[in-house]
Structures are given as C-alpha cells and as structure tokens.
Amino acid sequence: xxxxxxxxxxxxxxxxxxxxxxxxxxxxxxxxxxxxxxxxxxxxxxxxxxxxxxxxxxxxxxxxxxxxxxxxxxxxxxxxxxxxxxxxxxxxxxxxxxxxxxxxxxxxxxxxxxxxxxxxxxxxxxxxxxxxxxxxxxxxxxxxxxxxxxxxxxxxxxxxxxxxxxxxxxxxxxxxxxxxxxxxxxxxxxxxxxxxxxxxxxxxxxxxxxxxxxxxxxxxxxxxxxxxxxxxxxxxxxxxxxxxxxxxxxxxxxxxxxxxxxxxxxxxxxxxxxxxxxxxxxxxxxxxxxxxxxxxxxxxxxxxxxxxxxxxxxxxxxxxxxxxxxxxxxxxxxxxxxxxxxxxxxxxxxxxxxxxxxxxxxxxxxxxxxxxxxxxxxxxxxxxxxxxxxxxxxxxxxxxxxxxxxxxxxxxxxxxxxxxxxxxxxxxxxxxxxxxxxxxxxxxxxxxxxxxxxxxxxxxxxxxxxxxxxxxxxxxxxxxxxxxxxxxxxxxxxxxxxxxxxxxxxxxxxxxxxxxxxxxxxxxxxxxxxxxxxxxxxxxxxxxxxxxxxxxxxxxxxxxxxxxxxxxxxxxxxxxxxxxxxxxxxxxxxxxxxxxxxxxxxxxxxxxxxxxxxxxxxxxxxxxxxxxxxxxxxxxxxxxxxxxxxxxxxxxxxxxxxxxxxxxxxxxxxxxxxxxxxxxxxxxxxxxxxxxxxxxxxxxxxxxxxxxxxxxxx
Amino acid sequence: xxxxxxxxxxxxxxxxxxxxxxxxxxxxxxxxxxxxxxxxxxxxxxxxxxxxxxxxxxxxxxxxxxxxx
Numbered sequence: 001x002x003x004x005x006x007x008x009x010x011x012x013x014x015x016x017x018x019x020x021x022x023x024x025x026x027x028x029x030x031x032x033x034x035x036x037x038x039x040x041x042x043x044x045x046x047x048x049x050x051x052x053x054x055x056x057x058x059x060x061x062x063x064x065x066x067x068x069x070x071x072x073x074x075x076x077x078x079x080x081x082x083x084x085x086x087x088x089x090x091x092x093x094x095x096x097x098x099x100x101x102x103x104x105x106x107x108x109x110x111x112x113x114x115x116x117x118x119x120x121x122x123x124x125x126x127x128x129x130x131x132x133x134x135x136x137x138x139x140x141x142x143x144x145x146x147x148x149x150x151x152x153x154x155x156x157x158x159x160x161x162x163x164x165x166x167x168x169x170x171x172x173x174x175x176x177x178x179x180x181x182x183x184x185x186x187x188x189x190x191x192x193x194x195x196x197x198x199x200x201x202x203x204x205x206x207x208x209x210x211x212x213x214x215x216x217x218x219x220x221x222x223x224x225x226x227x228x229x230x231x232x233x234x235x236x237x238x239x240x241x242x243x244x245x246x247x248x249x250x251x252x253x254x255x256x257x258x259x260x261x262x263x264x265x266x267x268x269x270x271x272x273x274x275x276x277x278x279x280x281x282x283x284x285x286x287x288x289x290x291x292x293x294x295x296x297x298x299x300x301x302x303x304x305x306x307x308x309x310x311x312x313x314x315x316x317x318x319x320x321x322x323x324x325x326x327x328x329x330x331x332x333x334x335x336x337x338x339x340x341x342x343x344x345x346x347x348x349x350x351x352x353x354x355x356x357x358x359x360x361x362x363x364x365x366x367x368x369x370x371x372x373x374x375x376x377x378x379x380x381x382x383x384x385x386x387x388x389x390x391x392x393x394x395x396x397x398x399x400x401x402x403x404x405x406x407x408x409x410x411x412x413x414x415x416x417x418x419x420x421x422x423x424x425x426x427x428x429x430x431x432x433x434x435x436x437x438x439x440x441x442x443x444x445x446x447x448x449x450x451x452x453x454x455x456x457x458x459x460x461x462x463x464x465x466x467x468x469x470x471x472x473x474x475x476x477x478x479x480x481x482x483x484x485x486x487x488x489x490x491x492x493x494x495x496x497x498x499x500x501x502x503x504x505x506x507x508x509x510x511x512x513x514x515x516x517x518x519x520x521x522x523x524x525x526x527x528x529x530x531x532x533x534x535x536x537x538x539x540x541x542x543x544x545x546x547x548x549x550x551x552x553x554x555x556x557x558x559x560x561x562x563x564x565x566x567x568x569x570x571x572x573x574x575x576x577x578x579x580x581x582x583x584x585x586x587x588x589x590x591x592x593x594x595x596x597x598x599x600x601x602x603x604x605x606x607x608x609x610x611x612x613x614x615x616x617x618x619x620x621x622x623x624x625x626x627x628x629x630x631x632x633x634x635x636x637x638x639x640x641x642x643x644x645x646x647x648x649x650x651x652x653x654x655x656x657x658x659x660x661x662x663x664x665x666x667x668x669x670x671x672x673x674x675x676x677x678x679x680x681x682x683x684x685x686x687x688x689x690x691x692x693x694x695x696x697x698x699x700x701x702x703x704x705x706x707x708x709x710x711x712x713x714x
Numbered sequence: 715x716x717x718x719x720x721x722x723x724x725x726x727x728x729x730x731x732x733x734x735x736x737x738x739x740x741x742x743x744x745x746x747x748x749x750x751x752x753x754x755x756x757x758x759x760x761x762x763x764x765x766x767x768x769x770x771x772x773x774x775x776x777x778x779x780x781x782x783x
Contacts, residue, residue, distance in 0.1 A: 010772075084770035159766040225767050234764035239752045246748040250741060272737055279741065471771035507744075514737055 006154070006475055009468035010083045012370050014096040016465065018076035019366055021104060022359060023453050025072055028111075029064030030446045036061050037442050040591065041435040043614075043624045050628045051115040055550025059126040060114040065351060066124060068107045070215055073359040075099065075142070077222040078165055080366060082146065085162055085225065087155045087473035091148025095141050102138035106131055117548035118188045121583055122203045124210045125179050129190045132180040139176065143169045150497045154473040158497060160241040164221030166501050167249045171213040171508045178512075179206035183582075185645035186638055189544075193649050196578025197265055200586055205256035205512060212252040213508075215350065216318075219358055220248075220287055223315065226362055227294050230308050231301060236293035240286055247283035249504060251276055253511035258329035261338065262560040263573070263586060270331070276511070277329035284322030291315040306381035310361035313389060317353025321346065336411070339556055339590040341431070342403025345396050352392045352445060360384070360452060367456045373463025380455045388448035394441025402434035406590075411564040419567050424593040429620050529576035532703040534651045535696070537639055537666040538673075542696025544642070545689050546585070549626065554591035557700065570597035570701065577704055580651050592623060597701035604673055605680020607694045629690040634670075636687075639663060669695055 039045045039054045046053045079096065083089060090096050109131045113119075119126040127135070146169055150162065179202055182190035192199050228235050235241055257265060257273025292315055295302060302308045324346050328337050337343060368375050375381060409427040412420035421427050535543060546552075559565050561572040573596050578584055602610075609616050612630060614623040640658035647653045653662075670686040673694050677684035684691060 010770075081767070084772070085766060087771045154771075155766065157763055157766070159763060161767070228764075228767045232768070234761070234768065238760045238764040239755060242752045242755070243748055247745055250744055254737065254741075275738065276741070469772055473771040510740065511737075514740075 004475060005472050007470060007472050008087075008089055009470055011079070011090055011093060011096065011467075012465070012469060013467050014090065014093075014100060015076055015080045015366065016370050017097075017100050018072050018079060019363060019370070021100070022069060022072040022076055022363065023449075023456065025064060025068035025107060026356075026359070027446070027449055027453065029061060029069045030442070030449060032057055032064055033061040034439060034442045034446060037435065037439040039624065040622055041432050041439070043622050046624050048625055048627055050117070050549075050626075053549070053624050053626075055553045056115050056117060056119075058550060058553040059119055059123075060111065062124060063110050063114065063126060064107070066210070066214065067110070070219075070351075070355045070359065071103065071107075073355070073362065074168075074214070074218045074222070075103065076366070077226065077362050078146070078218065081161060081222065081225040082149055082165065084471075085155065085159045086149050086153030087471065088149055088153045091145050091152060095145040095148075099138060099142045099145060102134065102141065106134050106138065109134070113188065117550075119547060119550065120182065120190065120192065121547045121550070121552060121585060122179065122192065122199075123207050123588060125176075125203070125206060128188050129180070129182055129184050130187065132176070132182075135176060136173075136180075139169075139173060143173065147497065147501075154476055156476055158500065159224070160235075160238065160245055161221035161225040163245050163500070163504070164217045164224070166497070167245070167504050167508065168213050168218040168221070170501060170505050171209060171217070171249070171253070174505075174508065174512070175206045175209050175213065179203060183645040183649045185641040191642075191645050191649055192583035194582070195650065196581045196584050197575045199581065199584040200260055200263065200578075201257065201265060201269065201516065203584070204259040205253075205516065208256035208259055209253055211347075211350070212255075215355055216252075217249065219355060220244075222362065223287075223291055223311075223318075223358065226358075226365060227291055227311055227315075230305065230311060230361075230365060231295050231298045233294065233298060236290050236296065240290045244283050244287040244290060246507065248280070248287070250507045250511070251280050251283060253508050254514075255280060255329065258334070259588065260586075261329070261331050261334040262562070263558050265575075272514075274329050274331055277326045279326075281323060281326045285319060288315055288319035288322070291318075304378075306375075306378060306385055307361045307364040309382070309385045310357045310364065313385075314354050314357035314361060317349055317357065317392075321350035321354060324349070335560070335562065336407040337403060338560075339588070340403040340406040340410075341399045341434075341589075342407065343589070345399040345403055348399070349392070349396055352388075352395065356392075356445075357388070360388070360449075363452065363456060367459045368463070370465060371460050371463030372466050373459060375455070376458035376462055377455055380451055384448045384451045384455070387444050387451070391441045391444030391446075391448060394444060395438050396441070398434035398437035398441070402431035402438075405431050405434075410568070411562070413564070419564065422568065424568070424590075425618055425621060428591060428622060432622070527574070527576045528579060529574065529704060531705075532577055532579060534580045534646070534653060535699065536669055537643065537662040538669040538692050538695040539699050540642055540646070541634055541636070541639070541666070541689075542692035542694070543585075545629070545693045546696055547583075549629075551595075552585045552587035554587075554589065554623070555593065555595045556587035556590050557594065557596040558586040559594055559596045565594070569594045571704065573701075574704065577701070580646075582646060582649050582651065595697065595700055599698045599700045599702035603680050604676035604694050604698065605682045607697055608677055608680070608682045608684060608690060611690055611693070626690075629693060630688060632689045633687050634689050634692050636663065636666065639666065 035045065035052065036054055036057050043054075050056070079090065106127075110127055113128060113131065114126060118128050120128060146165060150158065181193040183193060184190040194202050224235055224241060254276035255273055257269045258277045259273075261270050261274065263270075292312070295308070295312065302312055327333055328343070328346060364375060364381055406427055409421045409430060414420050557573070559569045559571070559573045566572055606617055608630075610618070611626040613625050614621040639662055643653050643658035643662055667686070670691045673691045674684045674686045
C-alpha cells in the first residue's frame with residue numbers, strides 16, 4: 001500500500017464561473033422562450049422587428065437553453081465532480097479557462113447571429129460554420145482537459161459518472177462533426193453537404209443524440225455523483241448503473257429516425273428507429289429507479305433539503321420523459337403527435353423537469369460549499385421549488401391538451417368523408433387559449449429562477465469564496481497488478497480510460513454506421529424523379545430568405561401518406577423531390593399549414609398581401625407581419641458564390657452558369673412575378689426580397705406534377 | 715476487397731428488413747454480455763465503487779448536513 005499521501009487543491013474558481021454563467025444564461029434563455037410563447041398568441045409582440053420575430057428567436061431560445069443554460073450547468077457539475085472523483089485538480093487551469101471563455105464567446109456569437117438570420121436551419125445545429133469550428137476547438141480543449149485529469153488521477157477506478165462524461169465527450173464530437181459538414185458561400189453562410197433524405201437522417205441522428213448525449217448522459221453522470229452526495233449514501237445499485245450505462249449508450253444512437261416516421265425516409269430506417277426507441281425504456285427506467293432508490297431510508301431528508309426535492313422531481317421527470325419518448329416513437333401514436341404541440345410538451349418536461357431541476361439542485365448544493373457558508377434562505381429555495389413545479393405543470397398540461405387537440409382536429413372527417421376542419425387556421429385558433437396558459441406557466445418558472453438567483457447571490461454575500469479546496473490522497477500506484485495479483489478484466493476496464501473510451505466509442509458508432517452507411521450507398525432509397533430540377537437563381541435567393549426567417553419553425557414541408565394530409569395538402573411527399581434540397585426543410589412543427597405543395601395554390605398577389613399582413617388574407621392568423629421583406633433589397637451580388645457552393649455539393653448547374661446567365665434568368669423571373677402582382681393590383685418592385693420568396697413558394701411541390709417516379713439507373 | 719463485397723451486398727439487398735434483425739440481435743448479444751459482466755462483479759468491489767463519490771479527499775468535511783442547515 002502506498003503511504004505517500006499527497007496534498008493538492010481542487011479548483012473552485014472555474015466551477016463558480018460556470019455556475020454564474022448557468023444562472024445568467026438560464027434567465028436569458030427562458031425570457032427569450034417566454035417572448036416566443038407570447039408571440040404565438042400575440043403576433044404583434046415582435047413590434048414588427050425582424051430580429052425578434054418568432055422564426056428567428058425560436059432557435060435562439062432552444063440554443064440558449066440547451067447550450068448556454070444546460071451546457072454551462074454541465075461544465076459546472078463536471079468540473080466540480082471530476083476533480084473529486086479523480087482526486088486531482090483539473091489537468092490544466094489554462095484549458096479550463098479557455099473552455100469557459102470560448103464557450104461564452106460561442107453563446108454570444110449565437111445571440112448575435114441567430115436574430116440576424118444567420119442560421120443553417122438544422123434544429124439544435126443552427127449556428128453557422130465559423131461558430132461550428134469554434135465549438136469544435138472548445139470541445140477538443142474540454143476533452144483534453146477531461147482526459148488529462150483522468151490520466152493524472154489518484155483514484156484508480158473510474159466511477160460510473162466519469163463513464164457518462166467520457167461517452168458525452170466522444171459522442172458529441174462525432175455527432176457535431178458529421179452533421180456540420182457544409183459548403184460555405186460567405187463568411188457566415190453555408191449549404192449542407194447532404195441533401196433531402198440523407199440530410200434529414202443525418203440531422204435527426206444528430207438532433208436526437210444531441211438530446212441524448214448533451215442533455216441526458218452528462219446529467220446522468222451528475223445524478224450519479226450529486227444524488228449520493230446529497231443523500232450521503234452510495235447509489236442504490238452500482239451493478240445497475242453499469243447496465244444502465246452500457247445499454248443506454250449502445251441503444252440511444254439508433255433511435256434518431258423516430259423523428260422522421262411516415263416521412264420520405266425509407267421504411268427500414270423508420271422501423272429501426274421505432275424498435276430501438278422502445279427498447280430504450282428499459283435502461284432509462286433502470287437509471288431512474290436507481291436514482292430514486294438511492295434515497296431509500298433517507299426520504300426524511302427530502303422533506304428538509306430543497307436540493308433533494310429538486311433532485312427527486314428531476315429524476316422523476318427523467319422517468320416520465322423517457323417513457324413518453326418511446327411511446328411517441330410508436331408509429332401509430334406518432335401519426336397523431338408529430339408536428340403537434342405534444343412534442344413541445346414532451347421536450348419541456350425533459351428540459352424544465354430533468355435538466356432544469358437537476359441544475360437548480362446542483363446550484364443549491366454548490367453555492368454554500370463554494371462560499372463555505374449555509375444557504376441564505378432554505379425557505380426561499382422551498383418557494384422556488386413549488387413555484388417552479390407549478391410553472392412546469394401550467395406549461396405542460398395545456399400544451400399536452402393543445403397537441404392532442406391539434407392532432408385530432410387535423411385528422412377529423414365528416415360523415416360524408418370531407419375534412420371536418422379544412423381550414424388549418426381553425427385548428428390553431430382552437431388552442432390559442434392553451435398557448436396563453438403556457439405563457440403563464442413559463443412566467444412562473446422564470447419567477448422561480450429569479451428567486452433562486454437572488455438566494456444564491458445572498459448566499460455568496462454571506463460567505464467567503466474559497467478559490468481552492470485542499471485535499472489529500474495517495475498517488476496512483478504504477479503497477480497495481482503486481483501488487484494485487486491478477487485483477488479481473490472488468491476492473492482493468494475501470495482502470496484504463498483509453499481502452500474504456502475505445503469501447504464506448506465503438507458502442508455508439510455501431511448504431512450510427514448501420515443506419516447511415518446504407519442510406520448513402522443504396523440508390524433504391526432515393527428514387528429519382530426525372531422532372532425534379534434544381535432551383536432557379538431567384539428561387540435559391542427565396543429559399544435562403546425562407547431559411548433566414550425560420551419559416552420552418554412553423555411550416556413543415558413533408559406531407560405524410562395519410563388521407564387526412566393528402567386531402568388537405570395534396571399528394572404525399574416523395575424522397576426524390578428533395579434531391580437538390582441543401583439543406584432539407586421538412587420542419588418538425590406545424591403552427592401553420594404544410595407548404596410542400598404550396599406552389600400554385602394561391603396567386604402571387606395573395607402571398608404579397610399575406611406577408612404584408614397575414615390577417616388581411618387569413619383573419620385571426622397568428623403569423624407575424626413580414627414588412628421588411630417588402631422593402632429590403634435582394635442580395636444578388638453573392639448569387640455566383642451561392643450557385644458555386646451548391647454545385648460543389650452536387651446540384652448540377654451548368655459550368656459558368658453563375659457568371660452571367662444566372663443573373664439574367666433571375667431578372668426575367670423577377671419580372672414575371674412583378675407582372676403577376678400587377679394583375680392582382682399589387683405594385684411590387686423586382687429587386688425586393690418578397691419577389692424571391694414568392695418565386696420560391698410558388699415552386700414548392702410543383703416539379704412532381706404529372707412526373708413518373710423512377711429509380712436511378714445503376 | 716471487403717468494402718467492395720459489403721458495398722455490392724448493400725446495393726443489391728432487396729429486403730432491407732435484414733437490418734432490423736441484424737440490429738436487434740447485435741444489441742441482444744451486447745446486452746447479454748453486459749448482464750453477464752455486471753453479475754460476475756465482486757460485491758466488495760461494487761461496494762467500493764459505489765462509495766467513491768462520498769470520499770472526495772477534502773481535508774474540510776463536506777457533509778450535506780453541515781453546510782445546508
């Protein structure tokens with residue numbers, strides 16, 4: 001046995017920095033969410049400013065909450081627990097601060113670029129290519145710091161929380177790089193390397209696993225650390241935690257296609273996504289029960305300790321969300337729930353309950369310890385708990401009702417076989433009262449968070465910050481096998497981070513590769529349609545405006561093969577229709593009707609008036625006005641760069657087309673739109689953005705009309 | 715060579731449901747392996763591992779009770 005006890009110090013400064021960032025960005029992200037919620041029943045709440053219109057602030061809200069609030073919370077918890085589990089200070093203080101300031105810079109960049117309309121449109125991956133590169137660099141710094149700390153640890157065995165941290169680091173790196181592959185055409189804009197169906201599969205493989213490996217696995221690691229700490233007893237079953245970890249990381253990666261059920265994605269991929277999602281219930285509930293049972297014999301503490309109260313609700317919300325997720329992946333259930341607010345309710349139970357409450361719990365745990373004092377007011381923390389719980393209920397219950405109502409109304413037929421609610425707007429106006437209740441719930445949740453911020457501030461003021469905590473431990477022995485005899489192979493695994501990381505990486509890669517490689521290799525997956533042609537230059541500009549405004553936040557472009565959808569929107573969408581869509585714009589939510597077959601449905605003048613004031617053409621509409629499109633000039637100088645980038649990712653524009661002919665075609669098509677507007681008594685100007693957007697909308701879904709569907713020749 | 719064989723098999727596969735079966739059995743085998751591993755673990759070792767978060771090596775005591783109330 002090693003008797004050379006070493007004295008060293010844990011770095012608390014970095015933990016405090018991430019803790020403060022968590023609180024600040026949490027409040028910001030939630031306030032943006034509240035504004036978005038209000039705009040859904042009061043469209044004028046954007047004050048007719050393009051920068052705070054729903055389509056632009058929806059991704060700002062999701063990014064702020066996921067990457068700023070939960071992201072900083074994750075770093076806070078990992079930097080605190082990793083040092084203590086490894087009995088070592090972080091590998092490099094410089095890397096810790098690079099991680100911190102780099103991450104804050106990325107958040108500020110997101111807060112600037114998203115309202116300005118610089119977005120890739122891919123959900124939870126909206127940030128454009130320079131920011132994506134910055135994310136990669138900062139993530140690598142975090143990974144080096146994490147693995148460096150593990151290497152210099154004084155505790156031989158890696159506790160299960162560290163396994164979850166390793167899986168997080170590796171998987172997020174793989175997902176981020178794969179989904180970010182794009183072709184830049186300016187300093188802040190790019191086109192996805194993938195198109196249509198392939199883009200959709202890669203995106204939702206990423207999107208689903210961003211939830212899995214950014215919002216779930218790191219927080220599970222934190223649960224396995226902070227829950228035993230708070231309860232002052234070990235986790236209920238360490239054996240179960242091992243099964244939980246391996247089953248979860250292996251299964252999660254397969255489930256992405258459940259976001260694309262009944263879409264143009266091949267059936268085999270959909271079925272895989274559904275089956276693996278259902279199997280996920282087992283490890284998820286294993287983890288939840290493991291967490292709750294850790295409190296056996298300690299429930300009296302839950303009554304007194306607000307931190308444990310938050311923790312119990314967080315673990316319970318994890319259980320609820322991970323039961324509901326697989327249920328929503330069953331194709332029959334999904335046919336009703338998809339595109340409705342049911343999904344929004346589901347994610348908010350996870351975000352507010354699991355991530356939010358666990359973050360609050362960690363903050364209440366950490367602040368008194370960092371400042372070497374007691375929590376300023378346990379009473380105020382208890383008030384926070386109840387108001388946040390009430391807020392979550394007020395948020396979730398109305399939105400569940402709204403989602404199910406929408407789904408049922410969209411599918412309802414009269415006894416004569418016609419749609420009961422043929423006007424989409426009717427179905428949305430029906431649930432507007434629920435949107436209002438949701439905003440009340442969100443407000444309560446934010447009030448609770450502000451109460452916490454005040455409580456933590458007063459706690460900090462009442463104590464003295466301890467920048468370093470002194471600790472003692474024996475150094476790791478060089479050759480444990482020689483001392484202890486031949487160790488079992490599982491102990492070897494727990495003691496060898498590199499080998500462990502390789503195994504974890506293989507586990508997460510298997511699912512991804514089995515799904516994605518066939519999708520790219522098998523041509524049968526995407527039958528081509530001879531009449532589908534690349535977008536014209538004007539339509540390309542219009543499509544980019546559609547992306548900039550975040551139209552897909554409310555309008556899908558994917559008609560599923562249900563009679564209720566084909567009656568309402570037209571023929572169901574085919575995979576071959578999207579082969580030139582870089583990126584795909586299927587969307588995931590309908591606050592307005594699907595636009596996949598919008599082309600030719602209304603005259604150009606209707607679209608002009610609709611953008612000018614949606615309520616002039618659709619009384620009661622909740623869509624905001626897009627006045628700036630009527631006055632802002634089209635940006636045509638970059639047209640050659642755009643077409644060139646599209647050609648590089650596979651769109652067959654003729655060589656040299658962008659140098660001259662493209663501008664001519666653009667002018668000619670713009671002239672036609674202006675002429676059409678004139679027929680509708682609207683005076684439009686050919687150089688305004690609205691002209692490009694109308695051209696794009698009128699193109700949507702028109703290629704397929706009277707066109708044969710054929711599989712590509714081998 | 716292996717790449718070409720796999721590539722050709724995938725291109726010509728008509729019934730892609732084989733992926734579903736393959737995937738299921740892959741996971742099933744993996745899961746059984748993890749179960750066997752977990753149940754073969756030594757109880758003393760599990761107790762030691764489970765107790766790791768409770769000993770952070772701090773010289774100052776850090777119990778929940780002392781700080782919170």
